[in-house]
Amino acid sequence: MNPYPSASAFDVQPGEPPSGPPYLGGVAGLGAGLLSLLIVLVLVTSGVSAAAGRLKNPGHAAQKPAVALADHAEVAYCTPQFKQVLQRVLHSCGLSDKTGRRGCQPTDVRTFANITDTDFNALFTPLKDRGGVIMFDVSGKDLDDGARQLLREKWEARRGARYFFIVARASQTGTSAKNRALSHERANSVMFFLQELTRDPDLDKKVGMLWLGEEYAQLSTEYCSWSTSRPGQKCNEDAINRTAFISWVDCRL
Amino acid sequence: MRKDFRIPAIVILAGALLGLVFATYSSLDYAAHLDRQLHDVHCSVIPGAPPQGEEGAQGCRAAMYSAYSAVLKGKLWGGIPISLFAQGCYAFFAGFAVFLLVAGRRASRSAAEFVGVVGLTPVLVSVVMAVISITQLGTFCHTCIGMYLASLLVAVGGIMTLWGASARSRGGVLLPIVWLGSLGVCTAAPAAAYAAVAPDHTPYLSSCGGLKLAEPPPGVLVSLPGNRPLQPALMFEDPLCANCKAVHLRLVQEGIIEKLDTRLALLPLDSACNWMLDTPLHPGACSVSKAVICAGPNAREVLEWAFDQQHYLLRAGERDQQQGYKDQRTTREVIRLRWGDELGKCVGSKEAEQRLNRHLQFAVDNTVPVSTPQLYLSGRRVCDEDTDLGLRFALTRTAPELVR
Secondary structure, three states, X not given: XXXXXXXXXXXXXXXXXXXXXXXXXXXXXXHHHHHHHHHHHHHHHHHHHHHHHHHHOOOHHHOOOXXXXXXXXXXXXXXXXXXXXXXXXXXXXXXXXXXXXXXXXXXXXXXXXXXXXXXXXXXHHHHOOOOEEEEOOOOOOOOOHHHHHHHHHHHXXXXXXXXXXXXXXXXXXXXXXXXXHHHHHHHHHHHHHHHHHHOXXXXXXXXXXXEOOOOOOOOOHHHHHOOEOOOOOOOOHHHHHOEEEEEEEOOOO | OOOOOHHHHHHHHHHHHHHXXXXXXXXXXXXXXXXXXXXXXXXXXXXXXXXXXXXXXXHHHHHHHOOOOEEOOOOOOOOEEHHHHHHHHHHHHHHHHHHHHHHHHHOOHHHHHHHHHHOOHHHHHHHHHHHHHHHHHOOOOHHHHHHHHHHHHHHHHHHHHHOOHHHOOOOOOOHHHHHHHHHHHHHXXXXXXXXXXXXXXXXXXXXXXXXXXXXXXXXXXXXXEOOOOOEEEEEEEOOOOHHHHHHHHHHHHOOOHHHEEEEEEEOOOOOOOOOOOOOOOOOOHHHHHHHHHHOHHHHHHHHHHHHHOHHHHHHHHHHHHHHOOOOOHHHHHHHHXXXXXXXXXXXXXXXXXXXXXXXXXXXXXXXXXXXXXXXXXXXXXXXXHHOOOOHHHHHHHHOHHHOO
16 A cells, blocks of 8 residues: 555645645554554454464364264163173174174073173173064964064064074973074074064175074073063963074163 | 644554554464464463353364465465454554654655555454454454454554644655555565465374274265265264264355265264263264264255254254153254154154164264264275365365365
8 A cells, every 4th residue: 555645635725724744644544554554453463373384283272072973872781791792792703794604503502602691691681672572383483463563563663783693582382493593493483584674785794693492591480471472372482492582782882 | 834743653552562463363363273282372362361151262263274374275284364364454554653653744745645554454354354244244253343343443544644644745666556555565474474484284284093894874964065066975963962073064054065075974962862972972963863864865955964963953952851751852842843844743753763873873883982073085984174264274184175
């Protein structure tokens, strides 16, 4: 800005006293303008340079607060012991993606879980409201309408869970070998239905299967009060073990 | 008898100094954000006074993050804030006012005419910016209001100099051209200085990670195709999140949203459906998210309605929370009243719940941060700071077809 007025820019009437040198206004204006501009330039460049410095060397104060990452649910029943058993069973029995194996037999579970039958069952007690019990006919492996309905409901109530468990059993009627095979077939029936229902190519990575036959972790009639696929049916020790327990598990491993 | 220029000059000087102060606060606030961090902003009609809480600062943030706050945003991260031009302009008028004040009766008619005419330019720019504030941003920035007032003072002072100016001698013919040139130099100087020292943000653009899964499950996410889709985009949004609204508006204002083939993953920050939170940040967001899902081809309309009604919907959600309505019936009723029974029924359905759950599972599968909004282009996350001040700059480098 250079508002230097020429001599003719000053309009002095005859007889009026001049208020100072004719160039004073121009000099004062120029000085004030330059000073203002200089202050502006200093403030702007120092502000930008300071930000550039912080960008290059962010101090602790500039560190962004850690943001949680999206993850599966982790609820109160995920005790270290529960998670340990879960982890052993899942990893040792395989979710079939790595080992090519699918599911665990009673002896495997006994070995990997490394806990008593009662303690094993007790771990699943907190899943009473989350899970359900699919009931089968004597020597049967097919799902009835009630079973399909319950499975659908429980599957769709996934929320934040990572793993779905199928724990199939057989009653103590018949030989151990037969019951082992029968519980395996029951677990498979549930799995096949889920495959049909979801058409999910990654289903194997979500579903853990155990078939316990009659040899391990038999259920007591206490479990008759759980949500079952045949709520009207008489429930005794045989009936509650001709079943597949199903549930999403809200634990991170 | 000739009038003295002293009073108009004082008015101009007062306006120029006031404008200089407001414009400097505005520029410095803008420059502080060049470090890609969040900072407080000055937002008051009292120069330098702190804003009245975060709400008080919202108008200034909205203005700062808007497409109208700066020029050359594609060339320089954040662009060159227009307040810099205001600073230079007010510096010139401060000098010119001092000239009129000291020259007094010696000042010529051309000086009076110059300041009378050119002194209107700040107020004209203010009028344009005020109209933009009302029509595009829907809010006023208090610091900007300060600048509007300052420009008004300059204009009033300028007009006052015209009174009685005709009695004076014309003065040098070339002087107005020199003054105009000086005004141009003064106006451009702060912007040039800013551009010269502003840091290059290019290395930081790709520092915010990406998605683990290249493709979301088919049919799960909400499709929001623009009119002229050029680039697929994925967004994680919460319809009741204020930043989501701001980014959405920015994409609309910049004309970018129409060039995106957006797939929207809803990530409501509401513990009613989102297990990743212990307490709801945005109560009611679960039901509103389901409404967006249920809207099908009208999803964008419902989403924009939710953005528009955020305050009201959040209040409904808070009421649900206070009353212990786990089904969020108050929020659902608000949705039903606006969008009809069919959509209202859908919001309460298991299907909507499951679909929303798949959105949340998609977030888990990608281990994305539990924060909204998140914008991904070609699987790479656009950093938060590049979705506001640096949006145009980031897109110019990463997806130039979107800003052409």
